[in-house]
Structures are given as structure tokens and as C-alpha cells.
Amino acid sequence: MNIGIIGTGSIARTICKTLNTLKDPEIVLYACASRREEKSKLFAEENNIKHFYGSYEAMLKDSNVDLVYIATPHSEHYKHIKMSLEHNKNVLCEKPLCVNYKQAEAMFKLADEKKLLLQEAFWTRFTPASKYLKTLMASFNNVSQVKITFGMYLKHIKRLSNPSLAGGALLDLGVYPISMAMNLLGNDCQLTDLKYHLLKTGVDKDDDITLIFNNKTIVNIRISMAKPMFSNFTLKAENGSLKVKGINLHKKAEVNFNNHVTKVNFNNIVNGYEYQFIKVKEALKNNLLQCQEMTKEDSLAILKVLDEIRKKENIVYPFEKLNYGL
Ligand SMILES: NC(=O)c1ccc[n+]([C@@H]2O[C@H](COP(=O)([O-])OP(=O)(O)OC[C@H]3O[C@@H](n4cnc5c(N)ncnc54)[C@H](OP(=O)(O)O)[C@@H]3O)[C@@H](O)[C@H]2O)c1
Incomplete structure (x- = not known):
């Protein structure tokens, strides 16, 4: 399973360290993509990644990428999931999957239509x-x-x-x-x-x-x-x-x-982040579009509660004011 990482921030770095320690020959840190080529190059060098891209779109065009791991801020998840699915990529996206229920529902629908895996990277559920x-x-x-x-x-x-x-x-x-x-x-x-x-x-x-x-x-x-x-x-x-x-x-x-x-x-093979990748690898091998540890229903249930809390707190993110950020 060739992984392409979108975003080269803090959690992306942790995941690289995890996978480089895990050394599973079937889980390959194949590529990374940043909005800036220099940053991507440096991240690839520092984390032993073979390919780097100076835009997310460029990496999505690489037919060797099997799974996109999205490690961008919450506000960007919807956009980056959509882009990845539209490029026919399976997706493992950082938590929360999207910022609200409506966004996530739309993305699961798109993944279903495209018969692609869309999985929330809720790592702790996989331990x-x-x-x-x-x-x-x-x-x-x-x-x-x-x-x-x-x-x-x-x-x-x-x-x-x-x-x-x-x-x-x-x-x-x-x-x-x-x-x-x-x-x-x-x-x-x-x-x-x-x-x-x-x-x-x-x-x-x-x-x-x-x-x-x-x-x-x-x-x-x-x-x-x-x-x-x-x-x-x-x-x-x-x-x-x-x-x-x-x-x-x-x-x-x-x-x-x-x-x-x-x-x-409790002990882990590395640090606990590895299990979600192992389970996604198994799911893809078995042509499954989600992992039972964290299903589509589980992701949506969390977002339903988050939406309700935010409604009571009167917190609307600026990009949501326009059609829920869809
Ligand atoms: N699982 C965990 O334990 C854990 C821990 C921390 C965070 N997270 C989750 O991981 C995600 C990322 O968090 P993080 O702490 O890694 O964030 P971060 O350090 O700020 O990194 C986010 C990366 O996203 C990219 N990006 C794309 N659009 C951006 C924008 N508009 N503004 C800023 N950065 C943008 C940037 O990469 P480029 O410049 O390379 O494009 C940036 O380095 C969040 O969903 C967070 O909840 C999970």
C-alpha cells in the first residue's frame, strides 16, 4: 500500500516516524505533498520518503498512490477529501473527518459512488x-x-x-x-x-x-x-x-x-498510531471500504454531537456561513 501524505505539519511528522519504525514492507511511505515544493522536499528528506510534490493536486495525479493520508487543519479536510476521491484515491483523513455532519455525509456519499475507502484516522479506536x-x-x-x-x-x-x-x-x-x-x-x-x-x-x-x-x-x-x-x-x-x-x-x-x-x-508495537494503517491495509486487500473499528456511522455520530454542542455555543466557523462550507 503506497501512502501519499497531504500536508507536512506536526501529525504528518509523527505518522512518518511511526511508519518508519514499524517497517511493514506492505505499508510504504511513498510520497508527500505540500503547498510549497521546498517544504515538501525537506519533509521527504527528513522522513525518508521517496517522492515529493509541490502541490496536493500533483501528488493526486500520481497513479502509484494507493492511499492518501490527509494531515491538514480541520477546515481543509472536506476540500482535500473531495479532491482525493475525485482523483480516485482511497482516503484516510485525520480527525474529525470533516467539520460538520453535512460535509461528512456528502463525502461518504461520494466515496460510496466511487467505491473508494473513506476512513477517519481515529487512531485510538484501532489500538x-x-x-x-x-x-x-x-x-x-x-x-x-x-x-x-x-x-x-x-x-x-x-x-x-x-x-x-x-x-x-x-x-x-x-x-x-x-x-x-x-x-x-x-x-x-x-x-x-x-x-x-x-x-x-x-x-x-x-x-x-x-x-x-x-x-x-x-x-x-x-x-x-x-x-x-x-x-x-x-x-x-x-x-x-x-x-x-x-x-x-x-x-x-x-x-x-x-x-x-x-x-x-497497555503496550503498542510502536506508539499506537500504527494500527489504523495496518487495518486500512487489510481492508483494501479484502476490498472493504471501511474498517469496523471506526465506521461511517461512528464518524457521523461524533459529528452529530459536535454540531449540537457548537450550535448551543453559537460557534459557526467563517467558511460555514456559506452553505455549511460545502
Ligand atoms: N492523531 C493525533 O494525535 C493528532 C495530533 C495532532 C493533530 N491531529 C489532527 O491532524 C490534523 C493536522 O493537525 P497538525 O497539528 O498536524 O496541524 P499543523 O501542524 O498545523 O499542520 C497542518 C498542515 O496542513 C497543511 N495546510 C494545508 N492548508 C493549510 C492552511 N490553510 N493553513 C495551515 N496549514 C495548512 C500545511 O502543510 P503544507 O504547508 O505542507 O501544505 C500544514 O503543515 C488536524 O486534523 C488535527 O486534529 C491529530
Whole structure:
């Protein structure tokens, strides 16, 4: 599987390091594309990539690229997914897949029509730790409460405070706890309470989100891009409890069933980012257009919640004012 990367920023660099360490002969870092040729050349040299392009379109015209990995700001995902699908490329796109439900729905429709894979790069869903936690859920009776906290100081990163790039805590950080709750409890949830603060730029700085899952489990999520918080998950059920350290990268868990406690440490082949590529490779080999770890329905369910929260916060990104940014 020859991968072509769109965008040469921070996460693109992390992914290159991951794949260069993984050394899977069937997952090839084939090309990168930047809006500037010099930047692309340097990125290719630094990351051991064979081909580089000075525009995204130029890379999309390379018939050897099997999978495009989109690593651009949220505001650009819709445009870059569309371009890639129109060039008949399979796509793995950074989270969130698009900035709103309507954009993502349109892109899944296009991918279906073209019979191409469109996969959200929700890496944490693909880890063995996520799978382990999901299998535990069948043994918990009547989960009543979940609490998740996830915060780090990211205010200084320009992309994150810029409404034109769809910045804010929700789209960068909030997607992780929402996805984790959905992975464990399913996609059926309603927003019941919300408190938040905005940055001067108009995007959300911190959010205190309460959701009810399956009409019975109260999930409270607190996120912040202005202050560090413990990256913790706790769940209470009739017959036990679960504590997880690490909301995006699950590091360890403490499972209590009827007062019998088990402690687990999670390890990865490299750093956790590798599994999404391994699963996409397998999907493409088997002519599947999505991975079961993170389906089209899962991506849309997260965006439905994000849309609802943003509506209550009155956050409309500038490019959305015109026809939802489509
Ligand atoms: N999975 C994770 O752990 C993780 C971590 C961080 C971020 N992310 C996600 O990855 C995506 C990118 O985040 P990042 O932190 O890597 O961003 P970043 O460092 O700002 O890099 C984004 C890259 O996108 C390209 N780009 C295209 N249009 C742009 C525009 N209008 N303004 C700025 N850059 C533009 C640029 O590459 P060229 O100049 O080469 O064209 C830029 O280097 C986001 O969706 C984010 O949520 C994921």
C-alpha cells in the first residue's frame, strides 16, 4: 500500500516516524505533498520518503498512490477529501473527518459512488487497548455513570485558536472522550447539559459536556485547551467499576468486578498510531471500504454531537456561513 501524505505539519511528522519504525514492507511511505515544493522536499528528506510534490493536486495525479493520508487543519479536510476521491484515491483523513455532519455525509456519499475507502484516522479506536476495553463492557451491568477529563495547554498553537481553521478544544480534544464513550457505550446519546468558555477569537477554550447514553448512562466530559487536566476515565456499574489512564492513548486500566480488581498496562508495537494503517491495509486487500473499528456511522455520530454542542455555543466557523462550507 503506497501512502501519499497531504500536508507536512506536526501529525504528518509523527505518522512518518511511526511508519518508519514499524517497517511493514506492505505499508510504504511513498510520497508527500505540500503547498510549497521546498517544504515538501525537506519533509521527504527528513522522513525518508521517496517522492515529493509541490502541490496536493500533483501528488493526486500520481497513479502509484494507493492511499492518501490527509494531515491538514480541520477546515481543509472536506476540500482535500473531495479532491482525493475525485482523483480516485482511497482516503484516510485525520480527525474529525470533516467539520460538520453535512460535509461528512456528502463525502461518504461520494466515496460510496466511487467505491473508494473513506476512513477517519481515529487512531485510538484501532489500538488493542480500545478493543480490550470494549470487550469488557459486556460484563458490566447497568452502567450508571462515566466521567472523563482531558485537558492540555494548547492555546499557544495558532491553528487551535483560529476559527478560520476550525480551531477550538472541541474538534481537537473533545472528539477523543466523545469517541471513547461511544466506543464503549454505543452511538445512541443525547446532550443534556453544557457549560463552556470561549477564547477571544470566538472558538471554545473549555467545555463541560453532559450526555446521556442509551437513556440511562450519564457521561460527563470535561475538556480544556487552556489548562492541563488528568487524562482520566472512570465508569461505575452495578457490579463494578473501570478506571482508565489516558484518553487518546490508553495507558493502563483498573478493572473491578464484584470487588475483584485487575490492573492492566497497555503496550503498542510502536506508539499506537500504527494500527489504523495496518487495518486500512487489510481492508483494501479484502476490498472493504471501511474498517469496523471506526465506521461511517461512528464518524457521523461524533459529528452529530459536535454540531449540537457548537450550535448551543453559537460557534459557526467563517467558511460555514456559506452553505455549511460545502
Ligand atoms: N492523531 C493525533 O494525535 C493528532 C495530533 C495532532 C493533530 N491531529 C489532527 O491532524 C490534523 C493536522 O493537525 P497538525 O497539528 O498536524 O496541524 P499543523 O501542524 O498545523 O499542520 C497542518 C498542515 O496542513 C497543511 N495546510 C494545508 N492548508 C493549510 C492552511 N490553510 N493553513 C495551515 N496549514 C495548512 C500545511 O502543510 P503544507 O504547508 O505542507 O501544505 C500544514 O503543515 C488536524 O486534523 C488535527 O486534529 C491529530
